[in-house]
Amino acid sequence: MQQLDSTTANPADVVAGGGHFFGIPYGWPLAVAIVVLVVVMWIAREPMHRIVRQTFFFLGYMFARWGSALLDHGRRAREVTNEKIASQRADELQDRMLHLEEKMGKRTEQLARETGPILKKLDKATHELATSANAISDINLEDAAERAFRAALPSMESSRGLSKVEKNIAQNTARTMNERLAPLRPALITIRNESPRLREVADKLVKIEHDFNKNASDVNKAFSEFEEIVRSEDRKKIAARASIVVPWLIAVLITTIALAGVFLNFFLIERPMAEIVGEGARIGGIGLPAFAAVIVIFLEFVTGVILMDSAGFTRLIPAFHSMSANGRRVMLIVSFTFLALFSVMEMTLSIVREQIIEQDRETDRLAAQIIGPVLVAPVPSADAPPATDAAAPSQVPQRANVFGLELSTFAQLILAGVIPWLLAAAALPLETIIRNSVFIVSIFASFALIFLGFICRTISALFKNIGVFVLAIYDFIIFLPLFIQRYVQARRAGDTGSSRLRAKDDDLVLNDRADPKAPKREKSRQPEPEFEKAS
Amino acid sequence: MMRHLAAAACCLSLAILAGCGLVTSTNRSVFFVFDVSGTYVEAVPDATKMANITVAKLLPGDWVGASQISACSFSEKEIILQRQLPTTPSLAAEAKRELFNEFSAYAAQVKSAKYTDIRGAIAQASFELKQRPEEERFIVLFSDMLDDYSKSCDTSEIELDLRGIHVVAANVIKSDPADPQKYLDMLKEWEATVVAAGGTWSLVTSPDLLPKLVTGV
Numbered sequence: 039m040q041q042l043d044s045t046t047a048n049p050a051d052v053v054a055g056g057g058h059f060f061g062i063p064y065g066w067p068l069a070v071a072i073v074v075l076v077v078v079m080w081i082a083r084e085p086m087h088r089i090v091r092q093t094f095f096f097l098g099y100m101f102a103r104w105g106s107a108l109l110d111h112g113r114r115a116r117e118v119t120n121e122k123i124a125s126q127r128a129d130e131l132q133d134r135m136l137h138l139e140e141k142m143g144k145r146t147e148q149l150a151r152e153t154g155p156i157l158k159k160l161d162k163a164t165h166e167l168a169t170s171a172n173a174i175s176d177i178n179l180e181d182a183a184e185r186a187f188r189a190a191l192p193s194m195e196s197s198r199g200l201s202k203v204e205k206n207i208a209q210n211t212a213r214t215m216n217e218r219l220a221p222l223r224p225a226l227i228t229i230r231n232e233s234p235r236l237r238e239v240a241d242k243l244v245k246i247e248h249d250f251n252k253n254a255s256d257v258n259k260a261f262s263e264f265e266e267i268v269r270s271e272d273r274k275k276i277a278a279r280a281s282i283v284v285p286w287l288i289a290v291l292i293t294t295i296a297l298a299g300v301f302l303n304f305f306l307i308e309r310p311m312a313e314i315v316g317e318g319a320r321i322g323g324i325g326l327p328a329f330a331a332v333i334v335i336f337l338e339f340v341t342g343v344i345l346m347d348s349a350g351f352t353r354l355i356p357a358f359h360s361m362s363a364n365g366r367r368v369m370l371i372v373s374f375t376f377l378a379l380f381s382v383m384e385m386t387l388s389i390v391r392e393q394i395i396e397q398d399r400e401t402d403r404l405a406a407q408i409i410g411p412v413l414v415a416p417v418p419s420a421d422a423p424p425a426t427d428a429a430a431p432s433q434v435p436q437r438a439n440v441f442g443l444e445l446s447t448f449a450q451l452i453l454a455g456v457i458p459w460l461l462a463a464a465a466l467p468l469e470t471i472i473r474n475s476v477f478i479v480s481i482f483a484s485f486a487l488i489f490l491g492f493i494c495r496t497i498s499a500l501f502k503n504i505g506v507f508v509l510a511i512y513d514f515i516i517f518l519p520l521f522i523q524r525y526v527q528a529r530r531a532g533d534t535g536s537s538r539l540r541a542k543d544d545d546l547v548l549n550d551r552a553d554p555k556a557p558k559r560e561k562s563r564q565p566e567p568e569f570e571k572a573s
Numbered sequence: 574m575m576r577h578l579a580a581a582a583c584c585l586s587l588a589i590l591a592g593c594g595l596v597t598s599t600n601r602s603v604f605f606v607f608d609v610s611g612t613y614v615e616a617v618p619d620a621t622k623m624a625n626i627t628v629a630k631l632l633p634g635d636w637v638g639a640s641q642i643s644a645c646s647f648s649e650k651e652i653i654l655q656r657q658l659p660t661t662p663s664l665a666a667e668a669k670r671e672l673f674n675e676f677s678a679y680a681a682q683v684k685s686a687k688y689t690d691i692r693g694a695i696a697q698a699s700f701e702l703k704q705r706p707e708e709e710r711f712i713v714l715f716s717d718m719l720d721d722y723s724k725s726c727d728t729s730e731i732e733l734d735l736r737g738i739h740v741v742a743a744n745v746i747k748s749d750p751a752d753p754q755k756y757l758d759m760l761k762e763w764e765a766t767v768v769a770a771g772g773t774w775s776l777v778t779s780p781d782l783l784p785k786l787v788t789g790v
Contacts, residue, residue: 309662316660318600318634325599397666404673405629 079512080519087509094505098498105494112487119480123282124267126473131264138257145253149246160239163232170225185214282481286474289467296464300335303384303457306450307331310390335461338380342462345373352469377458384454392447601709602636603627603787604698607653607679608716609641610689613746617683620715620744621676623780627713628672630784633658633665637672638701639679642716643686645726646694653679655701691720693728699735710738711787712772717746718763735772741786743777 062068079086311327311334319326346352348369353359358366513520605624607617628637639653640646654675658665695712702710712735722729742763747756764774777783 312633313661313663316634317632317662317665318598318660320597320599322595323597394662394666397663401629401666401669404670405625 076516076519080516080523083512083516083520086512090505090508090512094501094508098501098505101494101498101501105491105496105498108487108491108494110491112484112489112491115480115484115487119477119484122480123477126477128264128267131260131267135257135260135264138253138260142250142253142257145249149250152246153243156239156242159235163236163239166228167232167236170228173225174222282474282477285470286478289470289474292467293464293471296460296467299457299460299464300339302453303335303461304328304331306391306454306457307334307384307387309394310387313390313394334380334383338377338458338461339464341373341376341380342458343465343468344369345377345462346465348373352465354465354469354472377462380458381455384458385451388450388454389447392444392450598634598706598708599632600634600636600707601631601711601787602638602702602705602707603631603711603713604702605637605639605713606694606698606715607639607641607683608689608691608714609643609683610686610721611717611719612748613715613717614683614685616744616746617715618680621680623715623743623783624676624713625673626780627784627787628669628676630788631658631665631669632788633662634660636705636707638698639676640694640697640701641683641686642689642691642694642714644688644690644723645728646690647697647700647728647731648693651694651697652701688723688726689716689719689721690723690726690728691716691718692722692731692733693726695735695740696728696731696733699733699738702738703734708737711741712738713741713743713783713787715744716742717748718742718759719748733766733770733772735767735770738772739775740767740772741775741777741783743783744780745776745778 057064059068062071308328308331311330315326315330321329343354347355347358348366607620636657638655640651643651658668698712749755767774775786
């Protein structure tokens, strides 16, 4: 008879075929076995529940603790990062204030020089104006008019006719008034001339005041922000105000462009470096000239960093912060000299590179010339003479040149001279990249810790719920004897204490409802109730 | 104290790395062997031209040797030249030009031999290359690969040791156009001989392939 697979065949067919379940034949033996199993499970309920609780709830508790710890670390890491960002911002503002203070100090020195002549002019103009004003105020117009009229009377008396008298009066009065007012004219001219000058001087003073006020306002603003950063409790808000990503992206972009220059530089100096260090060896899989070229580029970059730091543009090297101004100046001169030497060296190497290329080309040409047309034709070259006449001097066509160098060589020369300085300039964004990268990594790390904490807490909840589910399934399998047991116990204990008894006995009731009359206690950090129960 | 220890550990690691092959050589040694027996002597000028092209493509620091296949080739007398190129490109270029001249001079005055002791020449080349420190070693054979040993110098039974050596047969002219199978069988036989001796075998028919095979460029 064909044996049926109990796992895949239809149970009805299996029964019909007289099959078995894990070696127990179907029918009454299996029924007895199930009953025995249920009874055994009922008897073993207490230790089995304990095992399940200890396994799942302990794991849940463990993950919960990990989750809490990770969340705690993540939050603390974020706080530390915020503090660092705020400190960094405070440092920046401090630098800015110092810079503005220095600027204002210099401006004050200039101000004394600038305002001295202006004040002299102002004093002179004021004095002249005062003199003119005194002269004007000293003149009694009524008296002058009377005197003029009196002076005109004799001539009026000698005239005849009324109209003539009137005319004469007017003319004489005007002339006399003119004579009397003549001393006033210089004063009036002085007033006319000095007024625009006075306005100009006043404008200058207003501008100076404006500049001064602006600087003072900048200092005040920086100081206010600095004070807020130092004193504010909301470090997150302070940190959020400082932009990290945008300057970082800009710095990365600039550095990438600078790295493209490095790449170009590398190909420019790699080949001629063979003339200095020789060929034939590899260091870590890289050819010796290539390795030497990389080292030279690194040295140029380091010199650039020192130059920028000693010039005060960057603050990458801490030793420069504590160095005296003279020491920094010495370092500036030394690094500048080194960079200039590197520049000259690269220019020389660019010429050597051209010479090597020319030599190689000539060697190839000679080898190809000797081979003749039998095997391979020589590579057609503009400067190569016909292959049949090896001894003939090469007819090199005249090419455009600058200072005796070919245009391409001259371009290489310029490039080689400029690149070390560009590399030095790449140190400027490097500071931002390094500083902000640290912040970005710290922020990401704190988020990662928080996320891991969340995952651990989720796993913890999952384990606890799986434990509860397994216990429920276990009790479901033995529900009949369990029901009978509880019924009997309830009958014995009486109806009054049944619910409490059930709750005490029932593993699935994890958190029994608290007695409303019981005094509320402070929530303290305690182990998980499930774990306590399990242990 | 800890910093000093860390620095010392770094230095030691670097030294160990260097000792373990951090610094390696890229140089190669190439040994040209010209067959001067029988009718192949007429092809020697062309062979030297191929050698010139290969030499032109060698890198500074590479080593070049040359010998000829004659009646009894396993001899220092058959060695034409041995020279290491300087490590700097400009000096290497000058040395290459001198090698061109030496090969040209040799091709101009080469004399024919009665017998063809190819195995002896390979053994001689192998012996010379084994003395060299270079990791990559090549024997470039310019021959029709038809051996013919004299009674006084029969090296047909000598055991060859070609481990670590790449044997390149270049410009193998076809001596009997009427029997291509014989030519192909002969090449297979030589390949089997070289491989059995621990070497690797290549056949170059096009002159421009030889420098590529040797220099890898």
